[in-house]
Amino acid sequence: xxxxxxxxxxxxxxxxxxxxxxxxxxxxxxxxxxxxxxxxxxxxxxxxxxxxxxxxxxxxxxxxxxxxxxxxxxxxxxxxxxxxxxxxxxxxxxxxxxxxxxxxxxxxxxxxxxxxx
Amino acid sequence: xxxxxxxxxxxxxxxxxxxxxxxxxxxxxxxxxxxxxxxxxxxxxxxxxxxxxxxxxxxxxxxxxxxxxxxxxxxxxxxxxxxxxxxxxxxxxxxxxxxxxxxxxxxxxxxxxxxxxxxxxxxxxxxxxxxxxxxxxxxxxxxxxxxxxxxxxxxxxxxxxxxxxxxxxxxxxxxxxxxxxxxxxxxxxxxxxxxxxxxxxxxxxxxxxxxxxxxxxxxxxxxxxxxxxxxxxxxxxxxxxxxxxxxxxxxxxxxxxxxxxxxxxxxxxxxxxxxxxxxxxxxxxxxxxxxxxxxxxxxxxxxxxxxxxxxxxxxxxxxxxxxxxxxxxxxxxxxxxxxxxxxxxxxxxxxxxxxxxxxxxxxxxxxxxxxxxxxxxxxxxxxxxxxxxxxxxxxxxxxxxxxxxxxxxxxxxxxxxxxxxxxxxxxx
Numbered sequence: 001x002x003x004x005x006x007x008x009x010x011x012x013x014x015x016x017x018x019x020x021x022x023x024x025x026x027x028x029x030x031x032x033x034x035x036x037x038x039x040x041x042x043x044x045x046x047x048x049x050x051x052x053x054x055x056x057x058x059x060x061x062x063x064x065x066x067x068x069x070x071x072x073x074x075x076x077x078x079x080x081x082x083x084x085x086x087x088x089x090x091x092x093x094x095x096x097x098x099x100x101x102x103x104x105x106x107x108x109x110x111x112x113x114x115x116x117x
Numbered sequence: 118x119x120x121x122x123x124x125x126x127x128x129x130x131x132x133x134x135x136x137x138x139x140x141x142x143x144x145x146x147x148x149x150x151x152x153x154x155x156x157x158x159x160x161x162x163x164x165x166x167x168x169x170x171x172x173x174x175x176x177x178x179x180x181x182x183x184x185x186x187x188x189x190x191x192x193x194x195x196x197x198x199x200x201x202x203x204x205x206x207x208x209x210x211x212x213x214x215x216x217x218x219x220x221x222x223x224x225x226x227x228x229x230x231x232x233x234x235x236x237x238x239x240x241x242x243x244x245x246x247x248x249x250x251x252x253x254x255x256x257x258x259x260x261x262x263x264x265x266x267x268x269x270x271x272x273x274x275x276x277x278x279x280x281x282x283x284x285x286x287x288x289x290x291x292x293x294x295x296x297x298x299x300x301x302x303x304x305x306x307x308x309x310x311x312x313x314x315x316x317x318x319x320x321x322x323x324x325x326x327x328x329x330x331x332x333x334x335x336x337x338x339x340x341x342x343x344x345x346x347x348x349x350x351x352x353x354x355x356x357x358x359x360x361x362x363x364x365x366x367x368x369x370x371x372x373x374x375x376x377x378x379x380x381x382x383x384x385x386x387x388x389x390x391x392x393x394x395x396x397x398x399x400x401x402x403x404x405x406x407x408x409x410x411x412x413x414x415x416x417x418x419x420x421x422x423x424x425x426x427x428x429x430x431x432x433x434x435x436x437x438x439x440x441x442x443x444x445x446x447x448x449x450x451x452x453x454x455x456x457x458x459x460x461x462x463x464x465x466x467x468x469x470x471x472x473x474x475x476x477x478x479x480x481x482x483x484x485x486x487x488x489x490x491x492x493x494x495x496x497x498x499x500x501x502x503x504x505x506x507x508x509x510x511x512x513x514x515x516x517x518x519x520x521x522x523x524x525x526x527x528x529x530x531x532x533x534x535x536x537x538x539x540x541x542x543x544x545x
Binding site: 046047048049052061062063064065066067068069070087088089090092093094095097 | 124125128129131132133135147148149150151152153154155156159160167168
């Protein structure tokens with residue numbers, strides 16, 4: 001269940017408790033980018049309470065810094081996506097080098113972004 | 118009472134804030150940054166460092182670093198709404214910013230606050246307004262006639278109207294297929310921008326209007342407005358341009374006098390500081406938009422005070438006028454010779470690289486050394502010391518350019534005067 005190895009199907013099958021135990025950030029969102037999954041690691045890194053994030057539009061309200069051609073646009077353009085990209089996030093407003101894993105499949109319930117700092 | 122901590126509320130506020138905010142030190146290292154700012158910054162950085170503001174913007178706004186460095190006070194506004202053109206080219210998300218606006222505020226000697234906002238829409242609107250203004254001005258001003266010319270993308274004339282014959286003296290039917298530059302003698306006229314550059318701007322902005330002297334086939338000069346409009350690209354035909362030429366009434370004597378008074382030094386007739394500064398800003402825009410470099414020579418007469426002391430001010434004034442006449446004769450068509458003050462002068466040299474500027478400085482040095490002015494107690498001779506610098510060396514900063522040329526002028530003075538300071542190729 002490492003950052004590199006975990007599959008989209010495994011993420012789909014996990015419970016919220018299991019998501020919370022993962023050592024990297026997990027964000028799952030629907031086709032219209034509404035956040036459904038926001039695990040404890042991500043909440044801690046970003047300093048946000050999951051209850052405030054779930055239900056919000058991810059790229060518009062939560063992660064504006066990913067709302068560009070490097071992340072958001074790829075989810076729009078590529079129905080099948082499994083890629084790891086080096087990135088700089090603004091966790092708690094500090095520039096932080098991370099690796100992002102972008103996961104999507106055609107007809108999938110959710111798309112995922114995994115964050116490893 | 119809310120069960121959310123105020124820190125969490127503040128974080129949410131900063132995460133969702135629709136304006137980019139960041140704080141960095143004087144070197145640009147970012148301490149705090151909100152997501153909106155990072156969203157703008159990250160796509161621009163490529164392999165550069167996204168955690169340093171100046172490195173991140175190095176390619177699109179290299180001047181920002183020097184603007185911040187040149188700001189001396191410990192606190193205050195460094196720049197307000199500085200425009201950064203960040204066209205990322207095709208293949209990028211439609212609607213991603215084309216123009217960012219950056220405001221920098223200095224909070225302390227080593228603490229800067231910046232905002233970044235996408236002003237692409239605003240820029241488009243400004244352009245539309247300017248365009249409307251241009252057309253209104255065209256309609257309202259008194260006009261002797263319009264010549265319209267259609268050219269293809271190679272600047273070859275496709276067609277011209279009857280008025281073209283009347284305005285330019287070239288038969289409108291015979292010019293078809295010819296090069297518009299050649300017909301108008303546009304490249305030789307010394308106009309800024311040149312026709313080719315106007316076309317480049319029109320390709321980007323849709324249109325460009327320029328005013329300057331033009332020559333008719335018979336040799337007569339007339340004051341001409343030249344509007345270049347890009348043809349709509351939706352047509353299936355090859356893209357091309359419409360060029361509208363109109364003969365506008367010449368500036369009357371009064372305006373010309375006023376302009377001369379405002380732009381020149383009353384004693385020598387050389388350009389004044391204000392004119393030089395405006396011209397340098399124009400050239401800086403060219404440097405940024407078309408990568409056209411330019412150079413600056415600064416020169417200072419050697420021991421001028423003693424000329425005034427020994428021979429009197431009228432002789433000193435004659436000598437200054439002689440220097441201007443001698444140096445202005447050596448200038449290239451678009452060059453500008455200005456008096457910075459006292460016995461200090463500058464020459465602005467568009468498109469000159471370092472070697473060309475050094476060569477011209479050497480010619481000026483010889484011309485000044487050959488000058489003589491007669492005084493009641495004998496012949497007065499003069500020499501001058503020179504420093505040159507290019508805008509590339511100053512990373513696009515005008516203040517940097519002046520400072521560099523000045524520093525080299527003073528090395529020439531220290532090295533014994535009557536010389537052009539040559540920069541050594543090796544590192545200091």
